[in-house]
Amino acid sequence: MAESGEQESPLMSVNSSAEIDIEGDITVPGAPDSDDEPSTLDEPVSETLKRDAKAVGKKFFHVLWPRETKTLLREWDLWGPLVLCIFLAVMLQGSHSLISGEAAGGPEFAEVFVIVWIGSSLVTLNSKLLGGTLSFFQSVCVLGYCVLPLDMALLICQLILLASQTTLLFAIRFAIVILAFAWSTFASVKFLGDSQPSHRKALAVYPIFLFYFVISWLVISHSS
Amino acid sequence: MAMMSDDATEDVALTFGEDDLDPKRRRLRHPVTVVFHLTFRILAIVVYLLCGWFSNSFVTSFVVIVVLLSIDFWTVKNISGRLLVGLRWWNYVDEDGESHWVFESHKNKNVSALESRVFWLGLVITPIIWIFLLITSLISLKFQWMIIVIVALSLNSANLFGYIKCKKDASKKLKSMAGNFLGQQLLKQAMASTEENQQ
Numbered sequence: 001m002a003e004s005g006e007q008e009s010p011l012m013s014v015n016s017s018a019e020i021d022i023e024g025d026i027t028v029p030g031a032p033d034s035d036d037e038p039s040t041l042d043e044p045v046s047e048t049l050k051r052d053a054k055a056v057g058k059k060f061f062h063v064l065w066p067r068e069t070k071t072l073l074r075e076w077d078l079w080g081p082l083v084l085c086i087f088l089a090v091m092l093q094g095s096h097s098l099i100s101g102e103a104a105g106g107p108e109f110a111e112v113f114v115i116v117w118i119g120s121s122l123v124t125l126n127s128k129l130l131g132g133t134l135s136f137f138q139s140v141c142v143l144g145y146c147v148l149p150l151d152m153a154l155l156i157c158q159l160i161l162l163a164s165q166t167t168l169l170f171a172i173r174f175a176i177v178i179l180a181f182a183w184s185t186f187a188s189v190k191f192l193g194d195s196q197p198s199h200r201k202a203l204a205v206y207p208i209f210l211f212y213f214v215i216s217w218l219v220i221s222h223s224s
Numbered sequence: 225m226a227m228m229s230d231d232a233t234e235d236v237a238l239t240f241g242e243d244d245l246d247p248k249r250r251r252l253r254h255p256v257t258v259v260f261h262l263t264f265r266i267l268a269i270v271v272y273l274l275c276g277w278f279s280n281s282f283v284t285s286f287v288v289i290v291v292l293l294s295i296d297f298w299t300v301k302n303i304s305g306r307l308l309v310g311l312r313w314w315n316y317v318d319e320d321g322e323s324h325w326v327f328e329s330h331k332n333k334n335v336s337a338l339e340s341r342v343f344w345l346g347l348v349i350t351p352i353i354w355i356f357l358l359i360t361s362l363i364s365l366k367f368q369w370m371i372i373v374i375v376a377l378s379l380n381s382a383n384l385f386g387y388i389k390c391k392k393d394a395s396k397k398l399k400s401m402a403g404n405f406l407g408q409q410l411l412k413q414a415m416a417s418t419e420e421n422q423q
Binding site: 041042045048052073074075076079082086089090093109110113114133135136137138 | 257282283286287290291294298302303306307310312315316317320322323328330368371
């Protein structure tokens with residue numbers, strides 16, 4: 001294999017100039033068998049499913065208990081953000097539109113989607129422009145997962161709204177949303193904060209703050 | 225398009241006459257995977273086209289289609305690609321926050337010709353249908369529905385381009401492997417022809 005470096009350049013050039021297409025399976029008795037090394041290309045479907053589901057569950061847990069900063073960043077996925085976003089949009093829409101379906105309900109639902117996805121992309125873009133050492137999807141993943149406390153607040157608020165409304169109940173709802181807002185911001189800053197140089201941290205955190213503030217506003221102002 | 229269809233048929237380019245010896249290459253070896261590879265993406269299009277008939281709620285159709293599309297994305301990216309054609313693409317992020325795209329191919333996998341044809345056809349045709357639907361939604365000014373089509377297009381074409389990259393990588397790998405094994409003789413020829421080219 002040591003020679004391959006020297007051989008490669010003339011061979012590649014003849015392949016490209018003469019267009020020799022060589023394909024097929026080559027088995028040479030003496031050659032090392034590549035199947036010896038374990039490859040996840042051969043793993044059963046159930047294993048892939050289990051591994052991905054476990055990764056998603058782990059991320060949800062880390063948002064609720066934000067202490068380890070690296071795990072959420074290592075492998076990103078957008079399942080959590082998708083589920084949380086759909087939940088948020090459907091709940092804010094009100095369950096009646098899911099069945100009866102007024103056409104007027106459309107844009108509002110789409111608005112929540114656009115706010116969450118475009119919003120998190122813009123926050124990410126901002127932190128990238130500030131020189132953060134973080135890949136795009138990683139940051140969108142973290143911002144999406146950190147909506148979880150606000151989703152929970154929305155669920156609790158929805159339950160409170162079942163009772164007849166008093167000022168006290170509004171105060172409770174308000175407190176819950178504020179708590180969830182603080183939680184979301186705290187968790188995402190904890191995960192994303194390290195990627196920024198310290199003197200620019202405030203500039204990167206401010207849009208995150210605004211992002212969750214808008215979503216919190218949607219949650220608290222929803223009362224039907 | 226020429227390039228895409230090239231990719232689709234490249235699998236059967238040179239089989240060293242093994243076809244007659246190994247009838248398995250013509251058969252479906254993972255029928256369930258083939259079904260799942262096609263089911264979700266076709267269902268998404270069918271629901272998009274017909275949702276006006278059985279429900280007039282935009283919200284319900286939106287959620288159903290987006291969920292179908294993301295299930296399809298996951299299935300094609302993680303399951304059907306590696307089982308049907310032995311290819312997989314994924315992304316990882318290193319210590320410095322730099323993101324790397326990995327395009328893998330199985331080194332010695334017997335790919336059934338029929339399966340690979342179904343795989344590539346399914347991969348290529350659905351984005352074309354969505355492009356057509358994008359144009360129709362644009363003309364009829366249904367901007368809410370356009371959001372769905374854009375989501376569909378981005379998910380479907382991400383898989384398409386991922387696998388095209390895998391395919392290119394795989395054929396490059398095979399070429400250099402073949403080059404190493406064919407050895408001296410070819411090397412001499414290569415040297416001769418490059419010298420000729422240079423003159």
